[in-house]
Amino acid sequence: MIVALHSRLVPGHEEDYDRDHARVPDDLAEAFARHGIRDWRIWRDGLDVFHLVECDDFVAAMTAMGREPANDSWQQVIDRHVEGFSGGDGDFSGWGLRRVFALSAQVG
Incomplete structure (x- = not known):
């Protein structure tokens, strides 16, 4: 399952947020793996942050x-x-953004 998320930063915290994500703690990465989160990618545009989470079951993993x-x-x-x-x-x-389009579904 792939889930896209959107979050918003506190103004002025952009660089600190990026810095804190340079590497997440190993115990957090291990916990993600135990609960079926295979990847969590993040993009930022100003204060808007977009996440793409690849996991077995998002609700179960986050719980x-x-x-x-x-x-x-x-x-x-x-x-x-x-x-x-x-x-x-x-x-x-x-949680999660509504998927509108996937090229792979159209040409796949």
């Missing part, structure tokens, strides 16, 4: 990550930079 000490530590670092996620009301089933 499990909520119980991970590595994620708690990471959130203490990164939350100060992020205003929030689109659809981010705590119910992960509502």
Whole structure:
């Protein structure tokens, strides 16, 4: 499964956000792998941040990550930079951008 997410940064935190993502902690990467998150790519345009998450089951993975000490530590670092996620009301089933088009589906 691939999930696209959108978040927005706190103004003035762009460079700190980028710096903090130069390398995520190894224990966080290991927790992602344990819960079926194979890749998490991030692009930023000003304050807008776009994420592409490749995982087995996004809702299950994010729910499990909520119980991970590595994620708690990471959130203490990164939350100060992020205003929030689109659809981010705590119910992960509502997260994610709506897919509009895929060239591969058309020509595939």
